[in-house]
Amino acid sequence: MPPPRFRRRKEDRPRQITEAALAEFTERGYDATAMASVAKRAGISKGLLYVYFETKEALFKAVVRSFVTPRLQALEQAIDSSPLGAEAFLRGPFLEFARRLPKSRVRLLIRLLIAEAHRHPDLARWYWENVVAHGLAALRKLIARGVENGEFRPSALDRFPHLLISPVVFSAVWTLVFQPHHELDTDALIRAHVELLLDAIRANGKEGPRGQAR
Amino acid sequence: MPPPRFRRRKEDRPRQITEAALAEFTERGYDATAMASVAKRAGISKGLLYVYFETKEALFKAVVRSFVTPRLQALEQAIDSSPLGAEAFLRGPFLEFARRLPKSRVRLLIRLLIAEAHRHPDLARWYWENVVAHGLAALRKLIARGVENGEFRPSALDRFPHLLISPVVFSAVWTLVFQPHHELDTDALIRAHVELLLDAIRANGKEGPRGQAR
DNA sequence: TGCTTTGTTGACCAACGGGTCAACAAAGCA
Protein backbone atom coordinates (compact mmCIF):
# COMPACT_ATOMS: atom_id res chain seq x y z
CA MET A 1 0.00 0.00 0.00
CA PRO A 2 1.58 3.26 -1.10
CA PRO A 3 1.73 6.09 1.39
CA PRO A 4 -1.10 8.55 0.97
CA ARG A 5 -0.32 11.21 -1.62
CA PHE A 6 -1.63 13.96 0.63
CA ARG A 7 -3.55 14.50 3.81
CA ARG A 8 -6.72 16.52 4.19
CA ARG A 9 -6.15 19.34 6.68
CA LYS A 10 -8.84 21.86 6.21
CA GLU A 11 -8.18 23.45 9.61
CA ASP A 12 -4.49 24.16 9.12
CA ARG A 13 -4.60 25.49 5.59
CA PRO A 14 -5.37 29.15 6.15
CA ARG A 15 -2.53 29.64 8.60
CA GLN A 16 -0.13 27.57 6.50
CA ILE A 17 -0.95 29.72 3.53
CA THR A 18 -0.78 33.13 5.18
CA GLU A 19 2.49 32.17 6.82
CA ALA A 20 4.01 31.17 3.51
CA ALA A 21 2.55 34.22 1.81
CA LEU A 22 3.98 36.55 4.42
CA ALA A 23 7.43 35.18 3.77
CA GLU A 24 7.10 35.43 0.01
CA PHE A 25 5.52 38.87 -0.04
CA THR A 26 8.04 40.38 2.32
CA GLU A 27 10.97 38.84 0.49
CA ARG A 28 9.95 39.64 -3.05
CA GLY A 29 7.22 42.25 -2.89
CA TYR A 30 3.63 41.99 -4.03
CA ASP A 31 3.98 41.87 -7.80
CA ALA A 32 7.08 39.75 -7.85
CA THR A 33 5.47 37.08 -5.72
CA ALA A 34 3.94 34.24 -7.69
CA MET A 35 0.95 32.45 -6.31
CA ALA A 36 2.57 29.19 -7.37
CA SER A 37 5.56 29.84 -5.16
CA VAL A 38 3.35 30.67 -2.21
CA ALA A 39 1.61 27.34 -2.73
CA LYS A 40 4.89 25.51 -3.01
CA ARG A 41 6.20 27.11 0.17
CA ALA A 42 3.00 26.18 1.95
CA GLY A 43 3.38 22.63 0.70
CA ILE A 44 0.15 22.54 -1.24
CA SER A 45 -1.00 22.87 -4.81
CA LYS A 46 -1.91 26.10 -6.50
CA GLY A 47 -5.47 24.99 -7.00
CA LEU A 48 -5.99 24.52 -3.29
CA LEU A 49 -4.70 28.00 -2.66
CA TYR A 50 -7.57 29.37 -4.65
CA VAL A 51 -10.06 27.43 -2.60
CA TYR A 52 -9.07 29.38 0.47
CA PHE A 53 -8.32 32.78 -1.08
CA GLU A 54 -10.27 34.05 -4.05
CA THR A 55 -7.55 36.22 -5.55
CA LYS A 56 -4.01 37.32 -5.00
CA GLU A 57 -5.20 40.61 -3.63
CA ALA A 58 -7.48 38.92 -1.11
CA LEU A 59 -4.57 36.84 0.09
CA PHE A 60 -2.42 39.91 0.40
CA LYS A 61 -4.92 41.72 2.55
CA ALA A 62 -5.49 38.70 4.71
CA VAL A 63 -1.76 38.47 5.31
CA VAL A 64 -1.39 42.06 6.39
CA ARG A 65 -4.41 41.88 8.63
CA SER A 66 -3.40 38.76 10.40
CA PHE A 67 0.17 39.70 11.23
CA VAL A 68 -0.04 43.32 12.26
CA THR A 69 -2.54 43.52 15.06
CA PRO A 70 -1.22 41.66 18.12
CA ARG A 71 1.92 43.65 18.80
CA LEU A 72 0.19 46.97 19.06
CA GLN A 73 -2.58 45.74 21.30
CA ALA A 74 0.03 44.88 23.89
CA LEU A 75 1.30 48.46 24.00
CA GLU A 76 -2.18 49.89 24.10
CA GLN A 77 -3.16 47.76 27.04
CA ALA A 78 0.09 48.49 28.84
CA ILE A 79 -0.54 52.22 28.62
CA ASP A 80 -3.99 51.84 30.09
CA SER A 81 -3.07 49.58 32.94
CA SER A 82 0.43 50.60 33.89
CA PRO A 83 0.94 52.18 37.31
CA LEU A 84 3.99 54.07 36.08
CA GLY A 85 4.11 57.80 35.63
CA ALA A 86 4.19 59.14 32.12
CA GLU A 87 7.93 59.76 32.00
CA ALA A 88 8.74 56.43 33.56
CA PHE A 89 6.47 54.72 31.10
CA LEU A 90 8.08 56.43 28.15
CA ARG A 91 11.55 55.48 29.31
CA GLY A 92 10.49 51.97 30.18
CA PRO A 93 7.85 49.98 28.34
CA PHE A 94 7.41 52.43 25.49
CA LEU A 95 11.11 52.60 24.78
CA GLU A 96 11.31 48.86 24.87
CA PHE A 97 8.50 48.58 22.33
CA ALA A 98 9.97 51.30 20.15
CA ARG A 99 13.40 49.71 20.08
CA ARG A 100 12.15 46.29 19.20
CA LEU A 101 9.91 47.26 16.34
CA PRO A 102 12.52 48.27 13.76
CA LYS A 103 14.24 44.95 14.26
CA SER A 104 11.21 42.74 14.15
CA ARG A 105 9.45 41.06 11.29
CA VAL A 106 6.92 43.85 11.39
CA ARG A 107 9.32 46.18 9.65
CA LEU A 108 9.06 44.01 6.55
CA LEU A 109 5.33 44.45 6.67
CA ILE A 110 5.85 48.18 6.96
CA ARG A 111 7.76 48.08 3.73
CA LEU A 112 4.93 46.22 2.07
CA LEU A 113 2.42 48.74 3.30
CA ILE A 114 4.43 51.71 2.16
CA ALA A 115 4.92 50.18 -1.24
CA GLU A 116 1.38 48.96 -1.80
CA ALA A 117 -1.02 51.06 0.24
CA HIS A 118 -1.87 53.48 -2.54
CA ARG A 119 -2.93 50.62 -4.77
CA HIS A 120 -5.09 49.05 -2.06
CA PRO A 121 -6.93 51.97 -0.49
CA ASP A 122 -9.28 49.83 1.54
CA LEU A 123 -6.29 48.09 3.08
CA ALA A 124 -4.84 51.44 4.08
CA ARG A 125 -8.15 52.37 5.60
CA TRP A 126 -8.33 49.15 7.55
CA TYR A 127 -4.82 49.63 8.77
CA TRP A 128 -5.60 53.14 9.92
CA GLU A 129 -8.72 52.17 11.79
CA ASN A 130 -7.41 49.03 13.42
CA VAL A 131 -3.82 49.93 14.14
CA VAL A 132 -2.74 53.51 13.76
CA ALA A 133 -5.75 55.24 15.26
CA HIS A 134 -5.55 53.09 18.38
CA GLY A 135 -1.85 53.62 18.76
CA LEU A 136 -2.11 57.36 18.43
CA ALA A 137 -5.00 57.58 20.85
CA ALA A 138 -3.10 55.58 23.44
CA LEU A 139 -0.03 57.78 23.15
CA ARG A 140 -2.11 60.91 23.34
CA LYS A 141 -3.71 59.64 26.50
CA LEU A 142 -0.31 58.95 27.98
CA ILE A 143 0.91 62.45 27.26
CA ALA A 144 -2.27 63.95 28.67
CA ARG A 145 -1.79 61.95 31.82
CA GLY A 146 1.70 63.39 32.14
CA VAL A 147 0.39 66.90 31.76
CA GLU A 148 -2.31 66.35 34.36
CA ASN A 149 0.25 64.89 36.74
CA GLY A 150 2.32 67.98 36.41
CA GLU A 151 5.17 65.92 34.95
CA PHE A 152 4.98 67.64 31.57
CA ARG A 153 4.17 71.13 30.51
CA PRO A 154 1.64 71.50 27.69
CA SER A 155 3.50 71.15 24.42
CA ALA A 156 3.15 70.37 20.76
CA LEU A 157 3.36 66.71 21.72
CA ASP A 158 -0.24 66.90 22.92
CA ARG A 159 -1.29 67.55 19.38
CA PHE A 160 1.35 65.43 17.64
CA PRO A 161 2.02 62.24 19.55
CA HIS A 162 3.29 61.13 16.15
CA LEU A 163 6.58 62.71 17.10
CA LEU A 164 7.16 59.95 19.62
CA ILE A 165 7.17 57.31 16.95
CA SER A 166 8.66 59.16 14.03
CA PRO A 167 12.20 57.94 14.81
CA VAL A 168 10.83 54.42 15.03
CA VAL A 169 9.43 54.60 11.54
CA PHE A 170 12.61 56.31 10.45
CA SER A 171 14.74 53.53 11.92
CA ALA A 172 12.66 50.87 10.26
CA VAL A 173 12.92 52.58 6.91
CA TRP A 174 16.63 53.12 7.34
CA THR A 175 17.42 49.51 8.03
CA LEU A 176 15.15 48.41 5.21
CA VAL A 177 17.04 50.54 2.74
CA PHE A 178 20.63 50.54 3.93
CA GLN A 179 21.21 47.44 5.91
CA PRO A 180 23.58 45.72 5.96
CA HIS A 181 25.75 48.23 4.17
CA HIS A 182 25.55 50.99 6.71
CA GLU A 183 24.83 50.11 10.27
CA LEU A 184 22.89 52.49 12.43
CA ASP A 185 22.54 52.02 16.16
CA THR A 186 18.78 52.37 16.13
CA ASP A 187 18.58 51.54 19.82
CA ALA A 188 20.72 54.50 20.76
CA LEU A 189 19.02 56.73 18.23
CA ILE A 190 15.57 56.06 19.57
CA ARG A 191 16.66 56.36 23.17
CA ALA A 192 18.34 59.67 22.40
CA HIS A 193 15.18 60.91 20.77
CA VAL A 194 13.02 60.08 23.76
CA GLU A 195 15.47 61.77 26.11
CA LEU A 196 15.57 64.90 24.00
CA LEU A 197 11.80 65.11 23.87
CA LEU A 198 11.60 64.61 27.61
CA ASP A 199 14.14 67.38 28.14
CA ALA A 200 11.95 69.61 26.06
CA ILE A 201 8.61 68.95 27.71
CA ARG A 202 9.52 68.34 31.33
CA ALA A 203 7.61 70.78 33.49
CA ASN A 204 10.09 71.63 36.23
CA GLY A 205 13.63 72.85 35.79
CA LYS A 206 15.11 69.73 37.34
CA GLU A 207 16.30 67.61 34.50
CA GLY A 208 16.95 63.96 34.08
CA PRO A 209 20.41 62.62 33.24
CA ARG A 210 21.49 64.85 30.40
CA GLY A 211 24.69 63.26 29.15
CA GLN A 212 24.97 61.91 25.64
CA ALA A 213 22.95 58.81 25.25
CA ARG A 214 25.47 56.08 24.68
CA MET B 1 3.54 64.36 -49.53
CA PRO B 2 2.48 62.65 -46.31
CA PRO B 3 3.70 64.14 -43.04
CA PRO B 4 6.78 62.41 -41.69
CA ARG B 5 5.89 59.39 -39.55
CA PHE B 6 8.40 60.39 -36.91
CA ARG B 7 11.25 62.73 -36.26
CA ARG B 8 14.73 61.79 -35.27
CA ARG B 9 15.63 63.39 -31.93
CA LYS B 10 18.57 61.61 -30.50
CA GLU B 11 19.35 64.44 -28.08
CA ASP B 12 15.95 64.60 -26.43
CA ARG B 13 15.29 60.90 -26.03
CA PRO B 14 17.05 60.16 -22.74
CA ARG B 15 15.24 62.92 -20.89
CA GLN B 16 11.92 62.10 -22.54
CA ILE B 17 12.32 58.52 -21.47
CA THR B 18 13.43 59.10 -17.90
CA GLU B 19 10.65 61.62 -17.43
CA ALA B 20 8.04 59.16 -18.61
CA ALA B 21 9.61 56.35 -16.63
CA LEU B 22 9.59 58.41 -13.45
CA ALA B 23 5.88 58.95 -13.83
CA GLU B 24 5.14 55.30 -14.54
CA PHE B 25 7.41 53.89 -11.86
CA THR B 26 6.09 56.20 -9.16
CA GLU B 27 2.48 55.57 -10.11
CA ARG B 28 2.59 51.84 -10.48
CA GLY B 29 5.78 50.62 -8.84
CA TYR B 30 8.71 48.86 -10.41
CA ASP B 31 7.27 45.48 -11.27
CA ALA B 32 3.87 46.73 -12.31
CA THR B 33 5.37 49.14 -14.79
CA ALA B 34 5.53 47.80 -18.34
CA MET B 35 8.31 48.97 -20.58
CA ALA B 36 5.75 49.30 -23.34
CA SER B 37 3.76 51.83 -21.34
CA VAL B 38 6.86 53.83 -20.58
CA ALA B 39 7.55 53.95 -24.29
CA LYS B 40 4.00 54.97 -25.06
CA ARG B 41 4.09 57.73 -22.49
CA ALA B 42 7.37 58.97 -23.90
CA GLY B 43 5.81 58.94 -27.35
CA ILE B 44 8.22 56.45 -28.85
CA SER B 45 8.31 52.76 -29.67
CA LYS B 46 9.42 50.03 -27.33
CA GLY B 47 12.33 49.14 -29.57
CA LEU B 48 13.77 52.61 -29.33
CA LEU B 49 13.59 52.46 -25.58
CA TYR B 50 16.00 49.58 -25.61
CA VAL B 51 18.44 51.53 -27.72
CA TYR B 52 18.87 54.02 -24.91
CA PHE B 53 18.54 51.74 -21.89
CA GLU B 54 19.77 48.18 -21.99
CA THR B 55 17.32 46.73 -19.49
CA LYS B 56 14.44 47.70 -17.29
CA GLU B 57 16.72 47.72 -14.27
CA ALA B 58 19.17 50.07 -15.97
CA LEU B 59 16.33 52.44 -16.74
CA PHE B 60 15.13 52.29 -13.17
CA LYS B 61 18.52 53.19 -11.78
CA ALA B 62 18.96 55.98 -14.25
CA VAL B 63 15.63 57.42 -13.22
CA VAL B 64 16.43 57.43 -9.53
CA ARG B 65 19.86 58.89 -10.10
CA SER B 66 18.71 61.70 -12.31
CA PHE B 67 15.87 62.96 -10.16
CA VAL B 68 17.20 62.79 -6.64
CA THR B 69 20.42 64.76 -6.59
CA PRO B 70 19.68 68.47 -7.24
CA ARG B 71 17.41 69.22 -4.30
CA LEU B 72 19.84 68.07 -1.68
CA GLN B 73 22.81 69.87 -3.11
CA ALA B 74 20.98 73.14 -2.57
CA LEU B 75 20.61 72.43 1.15
CA GLU B 76 24.20 71.33 1.49
CA GLN B 77 25.49 74.46 -0.12
CA ALA B 78 23.16 76.65 1.91
CA ILE B 79 24.52 75.23 5.15
CA ASP B 80 28.08 75.91 4.10
CA SER B 81 27.57 79.43 2.91
CA SER B 82 24.80 80.79 5.10
CA PRO B 83 25.68 83.66 7.47
CA LEU B 84 22.91 82.61 9.85
CA GLY B 85 23.51 81.13 13.25
CA ALA B 86 22.69 77.47 13.76
CA GLU B 87 19.32 78.02 15.41
CA ALA B 88 18.28 80.64 12.90
CA PHE B 89 19.29 78.35 10.08
CA LEU B 90 17.31 75.46 11.50
CA ARG B 91 14.19 77.59 11.89
CA GLY B 92 14.66 79.20 8.51
CA PRO B 93 16.13 77.48 5.47
CA PHE B 94 16.25 74.03 7.01
CA LEU B 95 12.63 74.14 8.07
CA GLU B 96 11.64 75.36 4.66
CA PHE B 97 13.44 72.45 3.05
CA ALA B 98 12.03 69.96 5.51
CA ARG B 99 8.47 71.13 5.03
CA ARG B 100 8.61 71.04 1.27
CA LEU B 101 10.06 67.59 0.88
CA PRO B 102 7.09 65.51 2.01
CA LYS B 103 4.92 67.33 -0.48
CA SER B 104 7.22 67.20 -3.44
CA ARG B 105 7.60 64.63 -6.15
CA VAL B 106 10.61 63.34 -4.28
CA ARG B 107 8.39 61.57 -1.80
CA LEU B 108 7.24 59.27 -4.58
CA LEU B 109 10.83 58.42 -5.25
CA ILE B 110 11.27 57.71 -1.57
CA ARG B 111 8.53 55.15 -1.81
CA LEU B 112 10.24 53.53 -4.76
CA LEU B 113 13.51 53.37 -2.89
CA ILE B 114 11.98 51.88 0.21
CA ALA B 115 10.19 49.27 -1.83
CA GLU B 116 13.03 48.33 -4.15
CA ALA B 117 16.33 49.07 -2.43
CA HIS B 118 16.85 45.58 -1.08
CA ARG B 119 16.54 44.12 -4.54
CA HIS B 120 18.97 46.62 -6.05
CA PRO B 121 21.81 46.81 -3.53
CA ASP B 122 24.09 48.84 -5.77
CA LEU B 123 21.37 51.44 -6.13
CA ALA B 124 21.06 51.69 -2.36
CA ARG B 125 24.79 52.06 -2.14
CA TRP B 126 24.81 54.82 -4.75
CA TYR B 127 22.03 56.59 -2.96
CA TRP B 128 23.88 56.44 0.31
CA GLU B 129 27.12 57.76 -1.08
CA ASN B 130 25.66 60.49 -3.26
CA VAL B 131 22.74 61.70 -1.19
CA VAL B 132 22.44 60.52 2.36
CA ALA B 133 26.07 60.74 3.41
CA HIS B 134 26.33 64.31 2.18
CA GLY B 135 23.12 65.35 3.86
CA LEU B 136 24.10 63.87 7.18
CA ALA B 137 27.55 65.41 7.06
CA ALA B 138 26.11 68.83 6.35
CA LEU B 139 23.67 68.59 9.23
CA ARG B 140 26.36 67.38 11.56
CA LYS B 141 28.50 70.33 10.62
CA LEU B 142 25.62 72.69 11.32
CA ILE B 143 25.06 71.26 14.78
CA ALA B 144 28.76 71.39 15.53
CA ARG B 145 28.80 75.02 14.54
CA GLY B 146 25.99 75.69 16.97
CA VAL B 147 27.87 74.02 19.77
CA GLU B 148 31.04 75.98 19.03
CA ASN B 149 29.04 79.20 18.95
CA GLY B 150 27.69 78.43 22.36
CA GLU B 151 24.15 78.33 20.96
CA PHE B 152 23.72 74.66 21.75
CA ARG B 153 24.92 72.44 24.53
CA PRO B 154 26.52 69.17 23.49
CA SER B 155 23.76 66.64 22.99
CA ALA B 156 22.82 63.40 21.34
CA LEU B 157 22.09 65.40 18.22
CA ASP B 158 25.81 65.67 17.61
CA ARG B 159 25.88 61.95 17.10
CA PHE B 160 22.46 61.55 15.52
CA PRO B 161 21.69 64.41 13.16
CA HIS B 162 19.26 61.87 11.76
CA LEU B 163 16.84 63.01 14.40
CA LEU B 164 16.42 66.30 12.58
CA ILE B 165 15.03 64.59 9.53
CA SER B 166 13.20 61.66 11.03
CA PRO B 167 9.87 63.54 11.13
CA VAL B 168 10.41 64.48 7.51
CA VAL B 169 10.71 60.87 6.49
CA PHE B 170 7.82 60.07 8.76
CA SER B 171 5.67 62.72 7.14
CA ALA B 172 6.52 61.51 3.69
CA VAL B 173 5.66 57.95 4.60
CA TRP B 174 2.47 59.01 6.30
CA THR B 175 1.13 60.90 3.33
CA LEU B 176 2.16 58.10 1.00
CA VAL B 177 0.16 55.59 2.97
CA PHE B 178 -2.81 57.51 4.30
CA GLN B 179 -3.47 60.40 2.02
CA PRO B 180 -6.02 61.48 1.13
CA HIS B 181 -8.02 59.55 3.71
CA HIS B 182 -6.46 61.07 6.79
CA GLU B 183 -4.95 64.46 6.55
CA LEU B 184 -1.97 65.34 8.67
CA ASP B 185 -0.65 68.85 8.97
CA THR B 186 2.91 67.90 8.20
CA ASP B 187 3.99 71.52 8.18
CA ALA B 188 2.95 71.99 11.77
CA LEU B 189 4.28 68.61 12.78
CA ILE B 190 7.72 69.27 11.41
CA ARG B 191 7.83 72.77 12.83
CA ALA B 192 6.80 71.46 16.23
CA HIS B 193 9.53 68.87 16.09
CA VAL B 194 12.23 71.41 15.34
CA GLU B 195 11.02 73.66 18.15
CA LEU B 196 11.01 70.80 20.62
CA LEU B 197 14.52 69.77 19.67
CA LEU B 198 15.70 73.34 19.99
CA ASP B 199 14.11 73.60 23.41
CA ALA B 200 16.03 70.51 24.38
CA ILE B 201 19.48 71.51 23.16
CA ARG B 202 19.58 75.25 23.66
CA ALA B 203 22.51 76.10 25.86
CA ASN B 204 21.22 78.96 27.97
CA GLY B 205 18.06 79.01 30.01
CA LYS B 206 16.41 81.65 27.88
CA GLU B 207 13.95 79.86 25.73
CA GLY B 208 12.37 80.61 22.44
CA PRO B 209 8.60 81.02 22.05
CA ARG B 210 7.29 78.00 23.86
CA GLY B 211 3.61 78.03 23.12
CA GLN B 212 1.95 75.23 21.22
CA ALA B 213 2.99 75.30 17.63
CA ARG B 214 -0.14 76.29 15.77
C1' DT C 1 -16.93 -3.07 2.11
C1' DG C 2 -18.96 -0.03 -0.85
C1' DC C 3 -20.97 4.62 -1.36
C1' DT C 4 -20.84 9.62 -0.73
C1' DT C 5 -18.68 13.78 0.40
C1' DT C 6 -15.29 17.03 -0.24
C1' DG C 7 -10.36 18.33 0.33
C1' DT C 8 -6.78 18.21 -3.08
C1' DT C 9 -4.22 17.83 -7.37
C1' DG C 10 -1.99 19.25 -11.65
C1' DA C 11 -2.72 20.09 -16.35
C1' DC C 12 -4.31 23.81 -18.90
C1' DC C 13 -5.49 28.62 -20.72
C1' DA C 14 -5.18 33.27 -22.08
C1' DA C 15 -2.98 37.52 -21.12
C1' DC C 16 1.01 39.86 -20.42
C1' DG C 17 5.69 41.49 -20.35
C1' DG C 18 10.78 41.82 -21.14
C1' DG C 19 13.63 41.73 -24.73
C1' DT C 20 15.05 41.04 -30.01
C1' DC C 21 15.56 42.18 -34.78
C1' DA C 22 14.82 42.84 -39.71
C1' DA C 23 12.98 46.40 -42.23
C1' DC C 24 12.07 51.21 -42.85
C1' DA C 25 12.61 56.08 -43.39
C1' DA C 26 14.52 60.69 -41.90
C1' DA C 27 18.51 63.37 -42.27
C1' DG C 28 23.15 64.40 -44.04
C1' DC C 29 26.04 64.58 -47.88
C1' DA C 30 28.25 64.50 -52.49
Added chain:
DNA sequence: TGCTTTGTTGACCCGTTGGTCAACAAAGCA
Protein backbone atom coordinates in the same frame (compact mmCIF):
# COMPACT_ATOMS: atom_id res chain seq x y z
C1' DT D 1 19.10 63.49 -56.99
C1' DG D 2 20.86 59.38 -55.47
C1' DC D 3 23.67 57.14 -51.83
C1' DT D 4 24.87 56.28 -47.05
C1' DT D 5 24.11 56.57 -42.27
C1' DT D 6 21.54 55.71 -38.39
C1' DG D 7 17.41 56.91 -35.54
C1' DT D 8 13.10 54.53 -35.35
C1' DT D 9 9.38 51.22 -35.87
C1' DG D 10 6.40 47.28 -34.78
C1' DA D 11 5.87 42.49 -35.31
C1' DC D 12 7.53 38.63 -33.01
C1' DC D 13 9.43 35.24 -29.42
C1' DC D 14 9.03 32.85 -25.30
C1' DG D 15 8.94 32.45 -20.40
C1' DT D 16 5.90 33.72 -16.66
C1' DT D 17 1.70 34.19 -14.10
C1' DG D 18 -3.08 34.75 -12.29
C1' DG D 19 -6.78 31.99 -12.44
C1' DT D 20 -9.86 27.68 -13.89
C1' DC D 21 -11.55 23.03 -13.78
C1' DA D 22 -12.25 18.11 -14.44
C1' DA D 23 -10.48 14.23 -12.27
C1' DC D 24 -8.85 12.04 -8.19
C1' DA D 25 -8.43 10.21 -3.60
C1' DA D 26 -8.73 10.64 1.58
C1' DA D 27 -11.98 10.46 5.13
C1' DG D 28 -16.64 9.63 6.98
C1' DC D 29 -20.47 6.69 7.11
C1' DA D 30 -23.91 2.96 6.63
